[in-house]
Amino acid sequence: MSDEPILVGRVGAAHGIRGEVRVKAFTEPMDAIGDYGPLSLPDGRRLTIERMRTQGDMLVVKFREIADRNAAETLTNRDLTIPRSALPEPEDEETFYHTDLIGLDVVDAAGASIGTIVAVPDYGAGDLLEIRPAAGTSFYLPFTRAFVPVVDVKAGRVVADLPEGFLAEAKPEAGEDGADPSTSEGERGA
Numbered sequence: 001m002s003d004e005p006i007l008v009g010r011v012g013a014a015h016g017i018r019g020e021v022r023v024k025a026f027t028e029p030m031d032a033i034g035d036y037g038p039l040s041l042p043d044g045r046r047l048t049i050e051r052m053r054t055q056g057d058m059l060v061v062k063f064r065e066i067a068d069r070n071a072a073e074t075l076t077n078r079d080l081t082i083p084r085s086a087l088p089e090p091e092d093e094e095t096f097y098h099t100d101l102i103g104l105d106v107v108d109a110a111g112a113s114i115g116t117i118v119a120v121p122d123y124g125a126g127d128l129l130e131i132r133p134a135a136g137t138s139f140y141l142p143f144t145r146a147f148v149p150v151v152d153v154k155a156g157r158v159v160a161d162l163p164e165g166f167l168a169e170a171k172p173e174a175g176e177d178g179a180d181p182s183t184s185e186g187e188r189g190a
Helices: 030-035 069-073
Strands: 005-015 020-025 049-055 058-063 079-083 105-107 113-119 128-132 139-142 150-152 157-159
Touching: 005 058, 005 069, 020 030, 030 049, 030 058
Parallel strands: 105 157
Antiparallel strands: 005 020, 005 079, 020 058, 049 058, 105 113, 113 128, 128 139, 150 157
């Protein structure tokens, strides 16, 4: 397991005159951002949460190291990170940190390479795996047991069970649209 920085929040605007800032937390629940100890800025400075409160979908945070509004304004749009080692291990085999999935190889049931996980977005309907094949454009796969029955973080791979034709290439007839059928783009399955 690498100990690269994990993004847990982003500082928004200064709030008031006493050095508070608005923070968009990426933890669940959002106030869990205070459970990991000092937070790091991209420039290496560390910030300690002195107090925080919820305000809508944001937190209002007072960092011990920030004394006034002027200092708070210098933090606007800065990322807040923690080392991966600060995160507790998942409670069960079915729970994964997105950061642990990114970079894993994706193979089919026979072990043939499909690609590599490059992102784990959630656009509102559940987590997706963005997979980049060795050639061609990346595609999305629902991160469900039906599509991804095996996740083996230690082995560095996931097994994908793709429906027939999921990665089939569209092959237009020669001359149909002037395209060379050997260079057609792949279809993105649903």
